């Protein structure tokens with residue numbers, strides 16, 4: 403379980419994350435939604451220890467993440483960041499191989515190569531394995547980074563807007579991948595999503611943030627409601643339910 407206590411991050415005297423308490427239980431897929439600037443990425447990067455909080459603690463299965471050695475943490479938790487700045491003259495295979503670093507320390511074993519292949523196949527990038535990152539389209543590059551995260555094969559996997567730049571086929575495929583990781587492999591998947599329909603369809607629970615605070619939390623049908631979405635985004639969106647499936651009319 404990931405637990406956040408009294409967690410805060412502030413810039414210029416303004417709390418951009420201000421969470422007295424938040425629990426992300428083990429297993430399942432949690433979507434984090436909320437308007438631009440709500441604090442979603444900041445929360446994710448503090449959980450992944452990419453950014454340090456100004457107050458409070460994050461615990462992973464009861465352990466303060468600041469006390470977990472880096473290589474141990476890297477075998478338990480991984481994160482796909484929104485800004486994947488990385489050397490362009492790196493091939494797709496090399497990048498995905500970095501996901502194995504916590505295990506191989508740079509000397510890839512047969513098992514590592516198998517994981518790399520499996521991850522490339524999951525995002526359908528085998529034909530591009532020898533391409534340099536700057537020779538890929540935006541969506542292909544995004545899938546390469548997703549493959550790197552999958553290759554790391556950690557129990558906790560955090561994603562910040564994984565569907566960025568993806569066409570609809572690959573967006574559906576990545577969401578199904580995350581779903582399978584949670585359902586069949588028992589991983590704990592936490593992902594920031596802007597697409598409310600993907601969040602409604604594929605998540606077990608939704609956390610909705612606004613102004614750095616937790617606004618709503620619960621299963622999709624409790625959060626994906628016209629009143630809640632108006633509160634979050636300031637617009638009226640019609641939500642319907644057909645055959646038990648929630649559908650947000652995102653065109654207003």
Ligand SMILES: Nc1ncnc2c1ncn2[C@@H]1O[C@H](COP(=O)(O)OP(=O)(O)OP(=O)(O)O)[C@@H](O)[C@H]1O
Nearest residue numbers: 413414418419436437438439440441442443444445
């Ligand atoms: N380095 C920084 N210096 C100052 N303010 C920052 C910095 N990083 C983030 N912020 C501010 O913190 C707030 C939260 O940013 P964050 O990126 O966490 O939001 P978000 O919910 O992920 O937004 P988006 O949906 O646009 O990605 C924003 O108001 C942002 O401007």
